[in-house]
Amino acid sequence: MSENVNISLKLFIEYLQIEKNYSQYTIEHYQTDIKGFFMFMAEQGLKKLNDVEYMDVRLFLTKLYQEGLARKTIARKISCLRSFFKLLVREGMVNDNPFQLTSIPKGDKRLPQFFYxxxxxxxxxxxxxxxxxxxxxxxxxxxxxxxxxxxxxxxxxxxxxxxxxxxxxxxxxxxxxxxxxxxxxxxxxxxxxxxxxxxxxxxxxxxxxxxxxxxxxxxxxxxxxxxxxxxxxxxxxxxxxxxxxxxxxxxxxxxxxxxxxxxxxxxxxxxxxxxxxxxxxxxxxxxxxxxxxxxxxx
Missing domain, CATH: 1.10.443.10 (Intergrase catalytic core)
Structure with a gap:
């Protein structure tokens, strides 16, 4: 993986902290999601973020489903990566956002768990x-x-x-x-x-x-x-x-x-x-x- 990948992650974390004012707990989740995608890139031989295409995203989505993750978890990961690439497009670090056209799976409608x-x-x-x-x-x-x-x-x-x-x-x-x-x-x-x-x-x-x-x-x-x-x-x-x-x-x-x-x-x-x-x-x-x-x- 290129050094540019790590720089992009650092930039995104600063964006979440300063511009979005997200909690540290949320930021840690997002950071884990992005690092997980970096591991997927390494498995697929994708060395640069600009190398990621829509078909790679579809393959990544299939992998998440095969792992048996909940729809809500998958939706969060896709939303996180969409925001990540959107920022990189804005900063001129990548040409386009491969997650832009990826639909986020609708979560199951469950009643909230509560204590009596x-x-x-x-x-x-x-x-x-x-x-x-x-x-x-x-x-x-x-x-x-x-x-x-x-x-x-x-x-x-x-x-x-x-x-x-x-x-x-x-x-x-x-x-x-x-x-x-x-x-x-x-x-x-x-x-x-x-x-x-x-x-x-x-x-x-x-x-x-x-x-x-x-x-x-x-x-x-x-x-x-x-x-x-x-x-x-x-x-x-x-x-x-x-x-x-x-x-x-x-x-x-x-x-x-x-x-x-x-x-x-x-x-x-x-x-x-x-x-x-x-x-x-x-x-x-x-x-x-x-x-x-x-x-x-x-």
Missing amino acids: EEEMEQLFNSVEVDTALGQRNMAILEVMYATGIRVAECASIQLSDIDLDISVILIHGKGKKDRYIPFGSFAHDALLKYCHDGRLKLQKEKSNHLFLNHRGGALTDRGIRGILNKLIEKSSLEGGIHPHKIRHSFATHLMSNGADMRTVQELLGHAFLSSTQIYTHVTPDYLKKTYNQYHPRA
């Missing part, structure tokens, strides 16, 4: 709050469930973003889009306890980051994912487990209890209402309650 309210209670009960790290973990869990924020958004919270007097938090979302989100009494109490006790014990030097790691530095989104995964495993909850499930639970519980979609859209920070519409599903408990209330022979 009883399961969330089980998750909260699994956290020990008699240590500084335990208080921090409880604050993270309470804040994420109270606000529905993304893991990366949680990691970026500064002390100055929190107003405990009126229980409101300023979230710096994707694309530099800020939004204010209220939080309830449980999150308020957890934050108060953490800030006045646990955080002071963790802090080694002055820092404005709300959540700190065991060394006193800023907790990263990767660190938060690790913490949440351990809490979920410790609670013995079954089924698919991942931190984003807490965000799904936040939206599902709001919608099931009567919140309107526009409000949920604003709280989640979705640019389009269509992104929020996946939460219009209802839980079996809500269905049964509605059925018993309205059916004449329930």
